[in-house]
Structure formats: C-alpha cells, structure tokens
Amino acid sequence: MKTVEDLLRQEYFEQFEQLVADTRPTLDIANLARVLDVTNGVAQITGFSSLGADELVTFADGTLGMASNIGAQRTGVIVLGATDRIFPGDRVTRTGRVAETPVGKALLGRVVDPLGRPLDRGMPPRTDEHLPVERPAPPIIHRAPVTTPLQTGIKAIDAAIPIGRGQRELILGDRQTGKTSIALGAILNQRDTGVISIYCAIGQRASGVARVIQELRAHGALERTIVVVAGGQEAPGLQFIAPYAATSMAEYFMQQGRDTLIVYDDLTRHARAYRELSLLLRRPPGREAYPGDIFHIHARLLERATQLRSDLGGGSLTALPIIETQARNISDYIPTNLISITDGQIYVSSRLFDKGQLPAVDIGASVSRVGGRTQLPAYRTVAGDLRLFYAQYEELETFARFGTQTDTATQTTLTRGRRVRAALRQNEFDLLDVPSQIAILLAATTGVLDHIPVDQVADAVRRAADAARTACAPILQSILDGDPLKPLERDRLVQAMTEALQTPPHGKDAG
Numbered sequence: 139m140k141t142v143e144d145l146l147r148q149e150y151f152e153q154f155e156q157l158v159a160d161t162r163p164t165l166d167i168a169n170l171a172r173v174l175d176v177t178n179g180v181a182q183i184t185g186f187s188s189l190g191a192d193e194l195v196t197f198a199d200g201t202l203g204m205a206s207n208i209g210a211q212r213t214g215v216i217v218l219g220a221t222d223r224i225f226p227g228d229r230v231t232r233t234g235r236v237a238e239t240p241v242g243k244a245l246l247g248r249v250v251d252p253l254g255r256p257l258d259r260g261m262p263p264r265t266d267e268h269l270p271v272e273r274p275a276p277p278i279i280h281r282a283p284v285t286t287p288l289q290t291g292i293k294a295i296d297a298a299i300p301i302g303r304g305q306r307e308l309i310l311g312d313r314q315t316g317k318t319s320i321a322l323g324a325i326l327n328q329r330d331t332g333v334i335s336i337y338c339a340i341g342q343r344a345s346g347v348a349r350v351i352q353e354l355r356a357h358g359a360l361e362r363t364i365v366v367v368a369g370g371q372e373a374p375g376l377q378f379i380a381p382y383a384a385t386s387m388a389e390y391f392m393q394q395g396r397d398t399l400i401v402y403d404d405l406t407r408h409a410r411a412y413r414e415l416s417l418l419l420r421r422p423p424g425r426e427a428y429p430g431d432i433f434h435i436h437a438r439l440l441e442r443a444t445q446l447r448s449d450l451g452g453g454s455l456t457a458l459p460i461i462e463t464q465a466r467n468i469s470d471y472i473p474t475n476l477i478s479i480t481d482g483q484i485y486v487s488s489r490l491f492d493k494g495q496l497p498a499v500d501i502g503a504s505v506s507r508v509g510g511r512t513q514l515p516a517y518r519t520v521a522g523d524l525r526l527f528y529a530q531y532e533e534l535e536t537f538a539r540f541g542t543q544t545d546t547a548t549q550t551t552l553t554r555g556r557r558v559r560a561a562l563r564q565n566e567f568d569l570l571d572v573p574s575q576i577a578i579l580l581a582a583t584t585g586v587l588d589h590i591p592v593d594q595v596a597d598a599v600r601r602a603a604d605a606a607r608t609a610c611a612p613i614l615q616s617i618l619d620g621d622p623l624k625p626l627e628r629d630r631l632v633q634a635m636t637e638a639l640q641t642p643p644h645g646k647d648a649g
C-alpha cells in the first residue's frame with residue numbers, strides 16, 4: 139500500500155521527467171555577433187545569421203547601431219552614438235526592431251535628439267507612441283492639391299514667392315545670408331495659425347542652435363515647436379537619421395489632421411554626414427565623392443511632405459529644406475539635386491546681403507511652383523506684376539548706372555523701383571500680417587511713396603499701413619476673408635495712405 143508520501147514522490151518524479159523531455163538544449167547562434175572593427179561612425183560586425191535591413195542592434199556599452207551593409211561574412215553598422223566605448227570583440231545583440239522615435243504632444247516645447255532623448259535637461263518626453271524613423275511617403279491617392287497659404291510674415295516671400303501648405307520650398311544661399319532667419323520667421327509667424335513646427339538642426343555648431351532656441355523661446359513659439367538636434371560634433375549616423383526622425387514626429391500630427399511645418403537646417407551638412415558614412419561603409423564614391431544614392435536619400439525624405447485629402451483628416455506637412463551654396467554657385471551637385479526635388483526655391487544672395495537689402499531674397503532667382511494658387515487674391519491685385527516690375531527696374535538700374543540720358547517714364551520706374559526695394563526691406567522677426575503687407579505693397583507700387591526719400595521709406599510704410607488699418611478696417615478684413623481687392627477699395631486704401639503721408643511724422647502731436 140502506497141503512502142501519501144510515495145504518491146507525491148511519484149508525481150514529482152513524473153513531472154521532472156516531463157520537464158526534461160520538453161527541454162531542447164539550443165545554442166542561439168543566430169543572435170550572437172561580435173564587433174570586428176570600429177571607426178568613428180561605423181562598426182563592422184560578424185556573426186548574425188539573419189538580420190533585417192535597417193534593424194537596430196545594441197553594442198555592449200548600450201549604444202545603438204543600424205544594420206546597413208548586410209553581408210554574409212560581415213555587416214556594416216551605422217553607429218547612432220559615440221564609438222569610443224565600442225571595441226573589437228565586444229558582443230552585439232539584435233533588437234528585432236528598426237530605428238524609431240517617440241512621437242506625440244509630449245514632445246512639443248522640447249529639445250531632443252533624433253531618438254527622442256532630451257537635450258534640454260528635462261525628463262524624457264512622456265509618450266507611449268513611437269514611429270519608425272524611415273516611413274514610406276503617403277501614396278499619391280492620399281494626397282490633395284495644395285490650396286492653403288502658409289504665410290511667412292515676410293513681404294518679399296508672401297507676395298512674390300508664396301508658399302502653400304504641403305509644399306516643399308528650398309531655401310538656398312551662401313553662408314551667413316539669412317537662411318535660418320527666414321525659416322525661423324516662418325515658424326514664428328504661425329502664432330495664430332495652429333500650425334505645429336519642427337526645427338531640425340543637422341551638423342550645426344551648438345551656438346547656432348542655441349540662438350534658434352533662444353529666439354523661439356523669446357517669441358513664445360517654443361511650446362508649439364519641437365527642436366530636433368544632431369549637432370556637428372555628434373556621430374554621423376545621428377546626423378543622418380535626424381531629418382527622417384523629425385519628419386516622423388511631424389507626420390504623427392499630420393495624421394491627426396494637423397498642419398505642420400518642418401525646417402531642415404541644413405541638408406548640405408546632412409549630405410556630408412551621409413557621404414562620410416558611405417565612405418566608411420566602403421560604398422563606391424561617385425560625383426564629389428557622394429555615393430550614388432545621395433539623390434534618393436533626399437528625394438525620399440521630401441516625398442513625405444504633402445497635403446492629405448480631407449477624408450483622411452486633411453493634415454499637411456510643409457517642408458523648408460535649407461542648402462548652403464559655395465560662392466553663389468547654385469549649379470553644384472547637391473543644390474541642383476534639391477532644386478529638382480522641391481517645388482521651388484528661395485534664393486538668398488550674399489550680394490544683396492552685403493548691400494544691406496534684408497531679407498536678402500533675390501526675387502528674380504526665386505520661384506514657387508505651387509504656392510501661387512494658394513495666395514490670397516488681394517496679393518494678385520497689388521503684387522501681381524511685382525516680379526515683372528522688379529525685373530524691369532533692376533535692368534534699367536544697371537543702364538542708369540552708366541549715366542545714360544533717361545526719359546520721364548524711365549525716371550518714374552527708377553524712382554518707384556527704389557521705393558519698392560526699400561519697402562521690401564524687413565527686419566529680422568519683424569513679421570507682418572496680411573493686411574499690413576497688402577497696404578505696404580500697394581503704397582509702394584502705386585506711387586504713394588514716390589516723394590518719400592528712400593532712407594525714410596521704412597518709417598513711411600509703417601505709418602501708411604497704420605493709416606490703412608484705421609481708415610479701412612472692413613476692406614482689410616475682406617482681404618483676409620479671401621475677397622479680391624475691388625478697384626474702389628483699392629482707391630480708398632491709396633487715398634488713406636496718401637493723406638497719412640502728407641502730414642509730417644509728428645504732425646498730429648504738434649497740432
């Protein structure tokens with residue numbers, strides 16, 4: 139007769155037997171890899187029997203890497219961090235994930251790196267949502283035509299090179315010509331539009347980024363902006379993924395029906411980081427030592443900018459990539475690539491900058507291929523032929539410099555052209571709403587300013603715009619509502635401004 143103890147022992151023994159039978163001893167070769175060698179930016183590893191393209195791996199020190207050149211014997215890994223604590227022989231583990239970044243409202247007002255890690259001494263952004271850094275662009279059938287303007291608050295741009303929501307407009311020019319300033323102005327001008335902005339700094343010096351953050355904060359724009367930074371001293375891998383990660387952060391909002399604006403500052407440095415990685419990955423160099431797919435990496439980034447159809451929420455992503463040219467050469471490799479990928483370009487000229495014509499936008503060399511459709515109709519009435527007039531004026535000016543005899547018509551064009559040019563000047567971040575811009579452009583192009591000395595135009599346009607606002611508020615409101623400017627309304631605006639400029643600046647007080 140068996141005791142209870144015997145029964146328990148037997149049951150225990152059976153369970154043990156079952157456990158042994160179920161256990162299959164395995165050596166997980168597929169997930170074992172080691173570092174072969176490592177350079178500043180790229181590590182060669184060996185061992186994984188299977189690895190997905192762009193899959194993330196973790197090095198022994200916790201640094202992440204992105205599998206890039208996957209080969210049978212060895213795999214080139216783009217290191218997303220410093221390589222000074224990665225050594226040959228170190229273990230590497232698979233993550234089974236691709237590179238992703240946190241997304242969501244928690245990122246607004248924050249300064250983060252491309253992997254969403256805080257750079258502003260704050261806590262990591264609290265969000266459960268993540269998106270892959272590389273995502274396919276929305277298919278054509280999800281896209282709608284660009285119809286809503288994205289006002290930058292900068293006269294020269296909103297009038298002559300208008301940008302629409304969902305458009306890709308390149309900003310290019312030599313160094314220190316005001317490129318960042320224009321893009322930043324566009325962000326600051328979204329104060330009342332509900333547009334969410336992302337500023338993505340790639341390969342810049344820390345001081346430049348600090349200036350941007352400080353301006354965003356000073357103008358109260360930081361809380362509706364995400365700043366993504368991969369500085370010049372960071373690993374080239376981080377600089378490379380920065381714009382893609384920033385775009386995923388914007389896409390999150392776009393998919394919720396929000397309008398977003400993203401600035402890539404700048405893609406010249408992005409291209410250089412990619413060139414460095416490609417050379418370290420031993421890919422064959424092509425023109426200017428850039429790899430063959432340099433066009434593709436920028437095309438697939440900017441393809442993600444779009445206006446979504448209204449039944450898909452109607453969100454949009456407007457992209458302002460920045461490119462630095464050398465010695466005004468816009469036919470270099472990277473600038474020509476970007477010009478062909480984008481829907482237009484704003485060219486800032488060092489020649490105008492040196493003359494003090496700020497913002498240094500060269501209207502003749504700039505173009506916006508889709509924004510014109512979105513421009514408020516009143517702009518067309520006041521600035522329809524601004525480009526044409528300005529081009530004629532610049533041509534005449536060159537001739538007049540030779541002391542040629544000029545007739546009265548030419549004299550008028552020269553007089554007016556100088557005032558139009560002066561009226562297009564605008565201080566950094568001194569952004570103007572649509573009614574003020576319309577009033578100023580109208581004053582300049584109809585001759586209201588012709589008798590004003592050029593150096594007093596800046597003050598005169600301010601007074602003219604104020605007068606227009608006080609005397610013609612309903613007209614200015616109808617402009618904002620999208621009505622064209624009727625001839626009678628135009629005359630009334632001109633009259634109000636002419637009267638305002640007849641009284642000397644402090645006339646009211648003296649009287």
Ligand code: ATP
Nearest residue numbers: 312313314315316317318319320496497564565566
């Ligand atoms: P970098 O090549 O260094 O990136 P950048 O082309 O981005 O330069 P910014 O940094 O925007 O140029 O501007 C260069 C300088 O010109 C800055 O000191 C800025 O304050 C000044 N600046 C730019 N635009 C204006 C303006 N409209 N009015 C006055 N100053 C301006």
Ligand code: MG
Nearest residue numbers: 317318319403
């Ligand atoms: Mg800049």
